[in-house]
Amino acid sequence: MTNALEIKDLRKSFGPVEIIRGVNLDLRKGERHALIGPNGAGKSTLFHLISGRITPTSGQILFDGKNIAGHPPAEIVRAGLSRSFQITNIFPQMTVTENLRCAVLWKLGHRYTLLRPTSSLKDVAAECERLLTELGLTHRAHDTADSLTYPEQRALELGLAVASGANTLLLDEPMAGMSHSETDAALQLIMKVTEGKTLLMVEHDMGVIFEMADRISVLVYGEIIATGTPEEIRANPAVQEAYLGASEEDAA
Amino acid sequence: MSVNAAETPQQTSTPQKSGLISGLPWVAIAVALALLPMIFTSNSMISTLNYLGTMAIFALSYNVLLGQTGLLSLGHGTFFGLGGFIATHAVLHMADAGWNFPLPLVPLIGAAGALVLGFFGGWLASGRGGMPFAMITLGLAELVYAAAALFPSIYGSEEGISMDRMDLGASFGMDYGPTLDIYVIVAVWFLICAALLYFFSKTPLGLLANSVRDNAERVEFIGFSSKRVRMLAYAIAAAIAGVAGSLAALNFEIMTVNELGAATSTLVLLMTYIGGTKHFFGPVLGAIVIGLMKIWLSDISSAWMMYFGLLFIFVVMVQPAGLAGILMSGVTLMRSGTFKMQAPLLALIGLTGLATLVGIIVLTELAYRAGLDAGLGPQMTVLWLPLNATSVLSWGFGFVLVAGGVLTMRPLLDRLDTLRHSLGKGEMA
């Protein structure tokens, strides 16, 4: 088994409109895979389908060989696939530490416990400490999440996805809306926290993509029109026409 | 990065420190509970204390839903009432059977019954939060209330079901005749329930409840089920409400169907919200203030429900953190060291508020006298002021106070804002 994720002829319609139109995509174990495509192509919708937020109309999503299409999100996370959101989706009134505590509870085996205070759980404390350091949020540990700056909130968003201990991560535009220097820092952070894990990431910044991705898939109008190494994608005429041409001209 | 490294050791030392400090308020509460009956010695006062303690437990249980899990239940009175009925029947049956079951433990039975029913109700209501949850809890409460009428042998007819708390005999050196004996039971149960709920708020489940309140959807993506968390919170809140209902049954020795009706559900919502949902002891404050209003105000004014409503609107509009929020901002103000500079303006604001309040009371009382209580004649005394419900002067007096107060308040608050702003700047410099 070399594929972490195999998506087979996945479709999703909202009413009469088909948004995901037969997606086929493989994610190899341990690879960093970028998903690119114009606005409204269906990248986030595809993530919602994989992570269980919405149910596909048809098709299969095999995770570690098991079909998870239509399963509830909690079950998918427990199976080892977690995600972050394009629009920051954290626990705003809770502190950064509390956010992370919630996210590490399940993997450490503390379910709906009400027999011991959270602060007495050594493993939770240690894991949160480690995550805070890794995310660079230690100095913000006791501030509420809604008081964080935008890049800090994005770091926490990433942290919640990573904290669940999943070995496959879907990150939806983790660096959207950041400045150049912030993007660099965020990219370093993502590379660090996803080390040894399988990564599927939506990103618009071509510089970032060609720097980090082992392979790239291009989603246009709900279909994957190409998958390949950065060089192959750059050379692909269909991709150039549909997507890259325009943005590389912009960049030039 | 060096900043982070410097802070890490401090952080690890906080738990032990807070452990010591957090113990102190509990000792203070226990001492206060022991002193109260020595200060308020009359039978009716102790009976009032019993009622307030019961409602404080009830409000604390409601805040598990409202404040901690972010759930607006419109049917929490159901579990108060059911707990009370279960306790009443438990006492009646055990007395019949000749058992010598200790009376102070009867609330355990009410709690167990309410817990089971809470699991069932929670299972039905917890699929989603927000509006659907509120509507389902309202529906369930109405259902239970309507069904109660079908079983007069369980819920009694109009006069309810009564029992004699002395029938179970003496235990723990008390025979439970005097109100003071019941006070001991209520006080101990208050400590137990408050401690349990406080502990709950610190456990992983309490943390998950907060996360469901903040962002129920995301909870699913970190591996937990929001539904399960809601259901557990609902059942726990129900069990503690069952304790409160049982204590009410022991205190009054009678339960009527009204106890599980909409009025009870509304009352606990008002108490909790007015007290403040964001502070653990906010609901206790609300229960005391509203409870006293209910007992005393209903004696001296037929408009007491009106004042209730006005207070609720005031809190919703002006201070959503509730009375506890007002108290906490007062504490912050005292600590800020700028209280002296703000004091004159604050006093002025206080006086204006007081004048407005007097105006509102005058108008409300006049309106009640002119309408509902017209039979009592137009002459009346409100707050030592001789008034006449048919006199333009009386009405004008009320209007001038309210209008003047409201008009003066705005610029005063603006000036306070400006002052605080400049004080804040001064601190920075």
Ligand SMILES: Nc1ncnc2c1ncn2[C@@H]1O[C@H](COP(=O)(O)OP(=O)(O)OP(=O)(O)O)[C@@H](O)[C@H]1O
């Ligand atoms: N719940 C829904 N109901 C109807 N249409 C939807 C729904 N969700 C998404 N869409 C539509 O599906 C299309 C794809 O949306 P999606 O958010 O997946 O795009 P995207 O590739 O992530 O775009 P972006 O780069 O802007 O994030 C859009 O046209 C959107 O309007």
Ligand SMILES: [Mg+2]
């Ligand atoms: Mg998107």
